Amino acid sequence: MSAELTPHQLRVLRMVSQGLTHAQIAAELYVTPKGLTAAVNRIHAKLGAINAPHAVLLACQAGILDGRPRRHGDHAGYEAHRRRGEDPSKCEPCRLGERAHRQAMRNRNDPNQEAA
Numbered sequence: 466m467s468a469e470l471t472p473h474q475l476r477v478l479r480m481v482s483q484g485l486t487h488a489q490i491a492a493e494l495y496v497t498p499k500g501l502t503a504a505v506n507r508i509h510a511k512l513g514a515i516n517a518p519h520a521v522l523l524a525c526q527a528g529i530l531d532g533r534p535r536r537h538g539d540h541a542g543y544e545a546h547r548r549r550g551e552d553p554s555k556c557e558p559c560r561l562g563e564r565a566h567r568q569a570m571r572n573r574n575d576p577n578q579e580a581a
């Protein structure tokens with residue numbers, strides 16, 4: 466691999482691995498079909514892949530994708546995004562879960578505040 470995938474490229478690759486079409490991915494990520502094709506080509510170049518199945522296989526072998534279900538919606542899920550090099554604030558369930566976690570921590574540290 467010549468360089469690490471960006472969070473955007475990781476997201477695209479994960480969606481490709483889940484069987485979404487380029488049209489579905491482009492719509493989901495608010496990018497143009499042309500922009501998505503460019504992102505896919507950069508992913509393939511970085512992984513040394515000749516096509517999408519090859520890219521998914523190489524990413525699995527490299528540990529970039531593992532096919533396991535992801536935990537979302539709480540502090541653990543939020544931290545897992547960071548460990549994967551993703552921006553956790555872009556995941557709505559994890560963003561809200563982390564906010565609730567931080568609020569709970571603040572309440573615990575403040576004896577004047579009722580725990581929620």
Ligand SMILES: [Zn+2]
Pocket residue numbers: 536537538542543546556557558559560
């Ligand atoms: Zn998440």
